[in-house]
Amino acid sequence: MAVHKLKDADQDADALDNDVLDESKAKETQVGGVAADRLRSLIERIERLEEERKALGSDIKDIFAEAKSAGFDVKVIRQIIRIRKQEPAEVEEQESLLDVYRRALGM
Numbered sequence: 046m047a048v049h050k051l052k053d054a055d056q057d058a059d060a061l062d063n064d065v066l067d068e069s070k071a072k073e074t075q076v077g078g079v080a081a082d083r084l085r086s087l088i089e090r091i092e093r094l095e096e097e098r099k100a101l102g103s104d105i106k107d108i109f110a111e112a113k114s115a116g117f118d119v120k121v122i123r124q125i126i127r128i129r130k131q132e133p134a135e136v137e138e139q140e141s142l143l144d145v146y147r148r149a150l151g152m
Contacts, residue, residue: 075081113119128136
């Protein structure tokens with residue numbers, strides 16, 4: 046009878062261990078093989094960054110409005126910003142081509 050009680054105790058301990066494992070898996074919230082908590086975290090980070098980008102876009106728009114009210118040509122400012130993003134060799138090549146095309150058209 047003592048052996049039977051030991052087997053029952055071992056089975057109860059195994060059942061408790063399985064319950065603990067099940068609880069930790071539940072905390073990860075696996076749904077269809079996807080860690081829902083991780084997915085939610087990633088989506089929330091993206092949403093937060095999109096909100097920041099929207100706010101930055103609004104700030105940039107305000108700066109362009111300020112430049113326009115100060116008498117600057119916004120189209121030219123945008124063009125300068127685009128040029129500054131390019132490599133110097135690329136800018137030089139475009140300017141050379143622009144010069145060739147202008148001469149070809151008699152400008």
